[in-house]
Amino acid sequence: MKILIIEDEPELLDSISSFLISEGYLCEQASSFDAAMDKISLYEYDILVVDLNLPDGNGLDIVKTLKESDFKGGIIIISARNALDDRITGLNVGADDYLIKPFHLPELNARIKSLARRILYKGTNIICMKEMKIDTEKRELSISNELVELTKKEFDLLMFLIINKDKALSKESIAEHLWGDYIDSADSYDFVYAHIKNLRRKLAEKGAGDYLQNVYGVGYKFTEK
Amino acid sequence: MRLLTKTTLFFITISLFVIFTGGILFYFSFRYIMNRQVQRELVSEMHQIIMHPREENIYITDSSQYYLPVHYSIKPIRSVTNPGVVFKDTMLIETLSGEYQPYCELSIETKMNGNPVRISISKSLIFSDELIKYILLVTLFLSLVLLIGIIFLNKYFVNRLWGNFLTTVDVIKDYRISESDHIELPESEVIEFQLLNEGFEKMHKRIRHDYLNLKEFIENISHEIQNPLAIIKSKIDLLQQDNRLEKSQTELVQSIQGSAIRLSNLNKSLILLSKIDNNQFPVREKVDIAKSLDQHIENYEDILLTKNITLAREYNNALIVQGDPGLISIMLLNILKNSIIHNLQSGTIDIKIQDSTLTIKNTGKKLEINQDDIFKRFIKSSSRPDSLGLGLAIVKKICDYYHFGIEYSCSDIYHIVTISIG
Secondary structure: OEEEEEOOOHHHHHHHHHHHHHOOOEEEEEOOHHHHHHHHHHOOOOEEEEEOEEOOEEHHHHHHHHHHOOOOOEEEEEEOOOOHHHHHHHHHOOOOEEEEOOOOHHHHHHHHHHHHHHHHOOOOOEEEEOOEEEEOOOOEEEEOOEEEOOOHHHHHHHHHHHHOOOOOEEHHHHHHHHHHHHOOHHHHHHHHHHHHHHHHHHHHHOOOOOOEEEEOOOEEEEOOO | OOHHHHHHHHHHHHHHHHHHHHHHHHHHHHHHHHHHHHHHHHHHHHHHHHHOOOOOOOOOOOHHHHOOOEEEEEEEOOOOOOOOEEEEEEEEEOOOOOOEEEEEEEEEEEEEOOEEEEEEEEEEOHHHHHHHHHHHHHHHHHHHHHHHHHHHHHHHHHHHHHHHHHHHHHHHHOOOOOOOOOOOOOOOOOHHHHHHHHHHHHHHHHHHHHHHHHHHHHHHHHHHHHHHHHHHHHHHHHHOOOOOOOHHHHHHHHHHHHHHHHHHHHHHHHHHHHHHHOOOOOOOEEEEHHHHHHHHHHHHHHHHHHHOOEEEEEEOOOOEEEEOHHHHHHHHHHHHHHHHHOOOOOOEEEEEEEOOEEEEEEEOOOOOOOHHHOOOOOOOOOOOOOOOOOHHHHHHHHHHHOOOEEEEEEOOOEEEEEEEOO
């Protein structure tokens, strides 16, 4: 899958692309409006990550241009502006998602994956992994064809971990993914811990392998190894 | 004490003093003049008697002129010892009414037809006394009328003149640096008030200018901080993927991450506060409080379960408010978040909507901070150094923005936040 990242902060651009490359994506970078427009006209991309504030233009115009052409991929806007109307404008002109800076890279990864599933691999709502089968549409997990009852947050947690497979996820990024503004970071540890504990127990009860690893000083990691 | 009251009191004191002493002076000088007049008349009477002595002892002269009874007597004496004219005030019985009345008596020892006699002529002062009395009364009455008139006129003019001043004071009272771009002050013909208005307008312009500068600075800072924060956060995410890190290094990264997130939350809150200040939430939609609350509660279900908190809802009626749905949602979210985070293990939360008030009552530890400071920014309990202390400040700000009333009270274990709409 080919991703174009349009972002004028070189450091952030580097971070995003190195994380996404490690996820196995093909990443290209554009650090200005003109560079981005050039790349779009020359190559095809599956997903675009667009910063709105570019030194020589507005990211929204890139989104508009793409939507007027026969672009079939997905667009995720990343912006430092948290204004609700910015978000609405962004989604109105055709962006598929909107992420506010500063964000966690696993969060961006999760958004890209979910967008890819929605747009690029239409109809493939089933993720299979060893004895686990996840229906993302129905939000159901079955282990060895047996349904596991998960709460909404537990399912979200499992999805976040699986999407960021083999990546160490900090408790903070998990908390932010699950609750967003609903919880302050200081309180999140206990709740994340409680959810992980419950999830582990439920997976173990149905005989799934222990894929949930603790990562010292960071948080948790989902791994098949 | 109002300036008018003060000046009026001062004025009344002075006036009463002047009227009182003036009245006394007036009384005595008038009396003196009247007495002189009576004495003069008595003297002319005396000359007439000496020149044309009559038989009768007492009779009334010039009654047609003054209506004043005049008594006179001529008594023989042995010799003239004191030839001068002597005046004295005396009381004599009035033959008609039988009452004592004031008289002025003139007595002189002289020779009449060669015989030494004492002639006494007395003239009633009753009319001159009454005249003085009435003149005094009328004068006092007029003075009082004048005084009262002046007081009311003064009040009227002062109110008219100070009206502009009071309008200016009202403008200053309602003055909000964040809201008023331009201030409307009443025109005044009074130079002092013009100076005041001018001074205030100049002050307003200066403060407004500084305020806008500061506001812009804060906005810029807040937005500029987002990018470096995004970089820090992303680098930490990458660093955490590195499994070559030592334990101690991981701990450092963890610590950096915590601070970065705190800074990011702080920044987010400050941007929100400054946006409310800037009136960037013009949307007015109907928001159902109960509905919004239910959504938030659903999001907290797992956490409530983890902390074993019992949450009871009692919606007696629908509570609809006008406002930005996002902002109202943040307000409710922050109250709810507070009631959960500061709750005890196995505590309770009672949410009640009754008429136009929303009450959220939760168990919790005793408040460490002053109850009156609860809505101030950056006020937090020492047991929670990580908290920003902005949650309730934001709630208060939103309540103020929409003119909702908000109250906080606490007992030993209960904390109660009450919001009244309208």
